[in-house]
Amino acid sequence: MQPKPILTIVFIVIYLTGFSQVKNVFRENHEIATMEAKAAGLRQEVLMGVGNFSKASANFDINYLDCKWKVDPGVRYIQGSVKTGFTITERTNIITFDLSDELKVDSILFRTGKISHYRPFDHSVIVNLGVFLDKGNKEAVEIFYHGIPPVTAPFSSFTTSAHAGVPVLWTLSEPYGGRDWWPCKNGLNDKADSLDIAITTPDKYTSSTNGMLQSDEVKSGFRTTRWKHRYPIATYLVAFAATNYQVIQDGVKLGNTTMPIMEHAYPEKANDFLNAAAITKRTLQLLHNSFTPYPFIKERYGHTQFGFGGGMEHQTNSFMQNMSETLIVHEAAHQWFGNKITCGSWRDIWLNEGYAIFCTNLNIEKHYPEATLLNTYRSQINFIASSPNGSVYVDDTTSVSRIFDSRLSYNKGGWVLQMLRWKLGDSAFFRATRNYLNDPALAYGYARTADLKKHFEQVAATDLTEFFNDWVFGQGFPSYKLQWATGGGSWIQTTLNQTTSDTSVKFFEMPVPLRFKNTFNDTTVVVNHTKNGQVDFFRIGFVPDAVFIDPKLKIVSANNTVTRAEIFPGSGNVMVFPNPVRDEFSVLLKDMSEGVLNLSLYNTSGQLVWRQRFGNFSGADLFVVPSANLAPGSYWLRVNKDDDPEIVRKIIK
Ligand SMILES: [Zn+2]
Structure with a gap:
């Protein structure tokens, strides 16, 4: 069912105006008969x-x-x-x-x-x-x-x-x-x-x-x-x-x-x-081809x-x-x-209405410019986040207006699916949906939320209990706070935090896209956000002048903020990243005195495995150390400055 007001001029606007009318459209509860x-x-x-x-x-x-x-x-x-x-x-x-x-x-x-x-x-x-x-x-x-x-x-x-x-x-x-x-x-x-x-x-x-x-x-x-x-x-x-x-x-x-x-x-x-x-035919063909036969x-x-x-x-x-x-x-x-x-x-x-919303989005994705799709997404996310609470799963089925709550059962239900598609990828998302539609235990019958979850878990080979607890049974959405800084020209450090709008969910574990751009470059990386204060490093190869959280709207979030730090925050004068190291790692030094600098790497037996001397160290710089030939294990990086005490960092490969 899709209730909406009679005067809907621009179809995208219905997500903002139309669904708020649901309470007025739906009849009140039937009388509650006394159980005999x-x-x-x-x-x-x-x-x-x-x-x-x-x-x-x-x-x-x-x-x-x-x-x-x-x-x-x-x-x-x-x-x-x-x-x-x-x-x-x-x-x-x-x-x-x-x-x-x-x-x-x-x-x-x-x-x-x-x-x-x-x-x-x-x-x-x-x-x-x-x-x-x-x-x-x-x-x-x-x-x-x-x-x-x-x-x-x-x-x-x-x-x-x-x-x-x-x-x-x-x-x-x-x-x-x-x-x-x-x-x-x-x-x-x-x-x-x-x-x-x-x-x-x-x-x-x-x-x-x-x-x-x-x-x-x-x-x-x-x-x-x-x-x-x-x-x-x-x-x-x-x-x-x-x-x-x-x-x-x-x-x-x-x-x-x-x-x-x-x-x-x-x-x-x-x-x-x-x-x-023509629209009717195109729609039936889109759904027939994307999912299962009509x-x-x-x-x-x-x-x-x-x-x-x-x-x-x-x-x-x-x-x-x-x-x-x-x-x-x-x-x-x-x-x-x-x-x-x-x-x-x-x-x-939401298994009915969420997929109906998902399919209207899929139609826009297939037949309209990206800007139209993003405008639609933006309207839906704004509507979902217009209130901090409420679950997709219906907590009161005696209320018809609660069952057909447009913000929760329709739009947020649709976004549970949008986010599953983002998290699992197109191939897994559509395969799991086809498996669900073809499941002989469900087809031409009935399904509960757990039945759909099972199909996504089988295809993705991953436990989605946390995702469903957060987004279907839990309430609210995250607000992201991103702090970023450049180091050595090509590296970016990000620190990502989130607060949640409702206490029922402590943390929304999600892959979060971050976009970095300047006049000549534009790149998006994905942080798999698993904890607050999470620090990540990316070698993007340019110094951005603007950074955006979730630029293509993959996640329901609101009130996000981005701030730039002067220099990499945290970890004192010497920072090593990434660590554990891969083929190479970076050493960022800051707030030190000028002069001669020695960097050396020792294994746990005390043997020197690498050393380099820098005659004109300025007091702050970033050095890239090759580590492809290091055997797996622990190492000690020693930073010697003539006038300063030695600083040691443990390195894992
Ligand atoms: Zn409907």
């Missing part, structure tokens, strides 16, 4: 944070759904039936569905007759099968119902509105709204493996839903469209809409497959859809216009307020991240 003690063992008491939003029982596994809905877009009312085919997972004579108490159950069919049910007034339907079913039994029940779906402020999962004076009706169930308009399992634990939908409206309207259109029939003043979808689908991704849609048929080449695209546009906005066709490639993709301020990634058919490029990419990305693999709990919504 009923039919012990039949209820999923608290399932992955859904808790009071799903009472559906875990004793049946949904196989298919056959939905028949009759609506008039001008009237807030639904009449329909949902036939649920299922496999019993635990011997029982009772199964429970979620359904709003606002909706009346007319009858329930099982095998050849009607069966009884009970409504405990907690938005559920307890279905009495009248016979015990054993584990493995495959059966179906068909629930007939009608009513006025509840209005939940400020918007509902079932909405009637108008465009250009014409009524329009749409559904948007994420995260907890499915039960508001159909009998379902309202949690994140059981995808239907396939789905058939028939929608009947007055014949002047056209409807749109998931999957492939099978038939379109007008009879006695009503139009019925029948659809089928043969991929697993989560409850919140089932949706339909109806108005006087203009249907646009198109196609896109994905590898060797030409896949249909079916758009449902308001007639007055059909040109917007036609103009955006997940529903045997069917189709498309958009359906609706009046919600933003978009919603309904499976195979994203619902769109408009056809802005950012929204097109965001919702298309969800077909992989959110629909093919669905967050296994609303705590892990």
Whole structure:
């Protein structure tokens, strides 16, 4: 889902202005029903944070759904039936569905007759099968119902509105709204493996839903469209809409497959859809080629216009307020991240929304100048750092506004991925993401944060516990303080410190890029920042006049400072670097008297291995000592000045 305000002029600006509107866009929490003690063992008491939003029982596994809905877009009312085919997972004579108490159950069919049910007034339907079913039994029940779906402020999962004076009706169930308009399992634990939908409206309207259109029939003043979808689908991704849609048929080449695209546009906005066709195709190709094949490639993709301020990634058919490029990419990305693999709990919504943000950035990276990308990055980082606290991992799933917190679940979630790409490199990042999407335990099912972490760790062959603890479960961001100095013309010394914005993270271990430049030269080095006060030396070959932290925006950080020191700080009059030494090392001398200088190197047996005499030492200079031929071990560097006491430094090779 991507909520945003109606007036978004420059798409980059939405990161600054749009997401701050989330609280206003999303409805308040549903009422929290009181937990009742009923039919012990039949209820999923608290399932992955859904808790009071799903009472559906875990004793049946949904196989298919056959939905028949009759609506008039001008009237807030639904009449329909949902036939649920299922496999019993635990011997029982009772199964429970979620359904709003606002909706009346007319009858329930099982095998050849009607069966009884009970409504405990907690938005559920307890279905009495009248016979015990054993584990493995495959059966179906068909629930007939009608009513006025509840209005939940400020918007509902079932909405009637108008465009250009014409009524329009749409559904948007994420995260907890499915039960508001159909009998379902309202949690994140059981995808239907396939789905058939028939929608009947007055014949002047056209409807749109998931999957492939099978038939379109007008009879006695009503139009019925029948659809089928043969991929697993989560409850919140089932949706339909109806108005006087203009249907646009198109196609896109994905590898060797030409896949249909079916758009449902308001007639007055059909040109917007036609103009955006190239972007839609380019986006599907980018994601198909960067990650894995489009997940529903045997069917189709498309958009359906609706009046919600933003978009919603309904499976195979994203619902769109408009056809802005950012929204097109965001919702298309969800077909992989959110629909093919669905967050296994609303705590892990960043697995959906973070990747959607990542993909909008990837689109800019591929199709726009670098300056546009960096401006986008800058806006996102500024937004993330606009508050010092808050974790990407959702700490309160009873709050819809917390689940869809644009700063944390969306932007910082996206930046967890940006930073993994930076830390592990492009090859490992994309390989791990492909492995995640292809994992048979996750594909067309659900994933938690630990599942994604495992795939990155396997590809990178490294433990990422600290990274995830800092950036996903922990809060805040670092502020870097860099002090730098030149020595001997070609060497740079850096001292890097950081403070963190929240006490939950003591230190963010990250590779930090540092850029050095002057009129003729420009070079970037990377410090692997592991501790405060860390000193590093680089032989960059020129004297810079400007130094920048993280010039290409690889890390979420803010309030960084860079200061230049007069001369290398620390370590007294004699500094040796790097140490341990490699093929050569440098000796920096300062604040000494002028005259004759002797540098000599002894091994631990006291044998002289190297010596040099300098007749006109100025009191401060930098000397390079060759050390390629030294055997590994410890050495003593002795610095003798005629008038000064001898200074000794230990050197390791
Ligand atoms: Zn989204």
